[in-house]
Structure formats: structure tokens, C-alpha cells
Amino acid sequence: MQVAAEQNSRVTEPRSRQYEIAAKSSGKEGSGKSIQSVDRALAIIEVLSLSGAPLMLGEIAALTDINLSTCHHLVKTLVNRGYVIYAGRSRGYALSSKLEALSQRSAREFNLVEFVRPSLLQLNADLREAVQMAVLCGSTLVTQVRLASQIPPHVESNDMSKVHAAHAVATGKAILAWLPEAELARVVADTGLAGFTERTITSFPALVEELRLVRRAGFAVSDGEFHPDLVGFGAAIRDTSGAVIGAIGVSIPNRRATDTYRGYIARAVTKCAKDLSGRMPAGCFV
Known part of the structure; x- marks a missing residue:
């Protein structure tokens, strides 16, 4: 003993x-x-x-x-x-x-960009089209990653103009689709529904119906609604708890937007978003 x-x-x-x-x-x-x-x-x-x-x-x-x-x-x-x-x-x-x-919260914004960047670089390399990642900060749509198209001639859009254009771009609609309706109404009240082209959705009931289609399809489409010569596809990225963190998107010139190519781009975007969502730890970026 x-x-x-x-x-x-x-x-x-x-x-x-x-x-x-x-x-x-x-x-x-x-x-x-x-x-x-x-x-x-x-x-x-x-x-x-x-x-x-x-x-x-x-x-x-x-x-x-x-x-x-x-x-x-x-x-x-x-x-x-x-x-x-x-x-x-x-x-x-x-x-x-x-x-x-x-500790995790203090580095979230930097970590989110670093977390998604390798996947977006791969998507940009595979498609050779312009790739973006955006988040909603309050009522403002902020593009945190933007990779240019590798196929000339380039059709560019102004990221600064997108801050109040969540209703008109694919990444914005991919995020808005999952907001509670009261929160959606608040965002729209703050930013308005400006008409960027003749195809932009400018009424709240029409936007609500559009977002219903986004939820059903699993991705968003912006067909000449922000820039007349661009078609965009966006999909929400979530953490493993299901919280929407932001959205990734790909934009292509209208002249290449055949039905077959649209389907190909939409599948690539949703697949990339699904892969990121499956690996994104719960609570790290919200």
C-alpha cells in the first residue's frame, strides 16, 4: 500500500x-x-x-x-x-x-476568404469564367472574392454598384432566398429595388416569387438583370449547422449562355457550394 x-x-x-x-x-x-x-x-x-x-x-x-x-x-x-x-x-x-x-469570431472574415479561396480558384480554372464570393453585411452585399474570366473578351461588372443590388445579381438572390420574410423586407426597405436594366426585378411581390424559385432550384440566376450582357449563377454556402454564410457565383457573357452551357454552369456552381458547405464548421463564420 x-x-x-x-x-x-x-x-x-x-x-x-x-x-x-x-x-x-x-x-x-x-x-x-x-x-x-x-x-x-x-x-x-x-x-x-x-x-x-x-x-x-x-x-x-x-x-x-x-x-x-x-x-x-x-x-x-x-x-x-x-x-x-x-x-x-x-x-x-x-x-x-x-x-x-x-477566438474563432475574431478571425472569421479573414478565415472565410481563406477557406473558400482554393475552391474558387479551382472553379475559375475549370470553367475559365468569372467567379465571385459575396456576403450580406447588414443590408449591403459585399463581394469578398472576385476572380476574372480567362476567356477574352471580358465583360466586367462594377462590384461597387452591387452593394445595393442583391435583388439583381445571382449571389445576392442566393442569399436573400433564405432570409425570413421580415428580414427580407428590411433589406429591401434599406436598399430599395433599383432597376439596373429593363429586366431587373423592381417589385417586392415579384422578388418574393423569384426567391421561391431559387429555393426550389437550389441556385439563383441573374439573366441580364444587373448588366445587360451578363448571365450569373449563384448558390448559397452554409456551415454544417445550416446557417447561410454567403454565396458563390459564376458570371458568363450572354453570347455564350446557351441552354446547355447554362445547365453546365449551374451544376458546377451548386456542386462547389455543396462541397464548401459540407466542410464549413458550424458557427465559425456567423
Whole structure:
């Protein structure tokens, strides 16, 4: 029994040492003044992060060298703010996933572009047509990735003009189709339904019907509605929870838009969007 106890002590000692190091290296020895309550709260977080199981309040207080009453108030504050979970009287306290969520949120916009870019580069290489990725920021359609057509002569559209043209471009319609009707009405009230060409949808009932068709087909079409010589195809990209993150699109000159080619482009766009959606972690980009 004594041998077993000595062996167990040797096994647990390194973990205890890790906790002590984490608590003592949380800023107490740094230069300049620190706020003691913040310093102690971070020490608690660091100690909990090193534990493979919840810790009792007394264990946290001992490992962080914080008075039990003070430790209780700090831990309670962390629980109220969602950073620590109370696992029950018999189990104690553990870290929540909130810190991880905050870390992910800070880099979402950059990460979304980097996440989709390889697939869009491949789509652009395969089709040699212009490729885009857009998101809806409030009521504004923002094109975050734009790859030019490799087939001359090029027919270009003005991305800045698209900010209030979600109703007239394929990427915009692919996103709008999945908004609740009240949210759709708000976006339309903010941006209007400007007529860019004679084919642009400029009435709300007509737009609602168009978006119903988009949902049924699984992709959106803009046939000369933003630029008279361009036909666009767009499909929504979602994360694995089903949340719509944005849309990818391909635009082609009207002169190449035969029925057969339209079908080919629509299939390529929806396939790329489906592949991205299947790999996009839930909650990372919303």
C-alpha cells in the first residue's frame, strides 16, 4: 500500500506542478502594474484549462493561492459571464467553450476568404469564367472574392454598384432566398429595388416569387438583370449547422449562355457550394 501511494504521488506531482506554474506565471512577475482581480481571474482560467476534469472550489483556491472567499466570488463571476461551467456540487467547476468561440469570431472574415479561396480558384480554372464570393453585411452585399474570366473578351461588372443590388445579381438572390420574410423586407426597405436594366426585378411581390424559385432550384440566376450582357449563377454556402454564410457565383457573357452551357454552369456552381458547405464548421463564420 505504501509503495502504491508513493507511486501515485510521483504521478500526480507533475500535474500539480503545472497548475502552480500556470497560476504563478499569469502576470504577477511582469513589469508594470496589474489589476489584481483580473490577474486572479486569469489564473483561475489557466488552472481550469490544465485540468482534465472539473475542480472543486477548494482545489482551485489552493492551486491559485487565492483566498477561498475571494476565489468563490471570482469563480461565480466567471460562471455568470459564461466562461466557467458549474458541473454540480459533487464535481465542481470546468471551463466552457466560450473562449474558443471568441477566438474563432475574431478571425472569421479573414478565415472565410481563406477557406473558400482554393475552391474558387479551382472553379475559375475549370470553367475559365468569372467567379465571385459575396456576403450580406447588414443590408449591403459585399463581394469578398472576385476572380476574372480567362476567356477574352471580358465583360466586367462594377462590384461597387452591387452593394445595393442583391435583388439583381445571382449571389445576392442566393442569399436573400433564405432570409425570413421580415428580414427580407428590411433589406429591401434599406436598399430599395433599383432597376439596373429593363429586366431587373423592381417589385417586392415579384422578388418574393423569384426567391421561391431559387429555393426550389437550389441556385439563383441573374439573366441580364444587373448588366445587360451578363448571365450569373449563384448558390448559397452554409456551415454544417445550416446557417447561410454567403454565396458563390459564376458570371458568363450572354453570347455564350446557351441552354446547355447554362445547365453546365449551374451544376458546377451548386456542386462547389455543396462541397464548401459540407466542410464549413458550424458557427465559425456567423
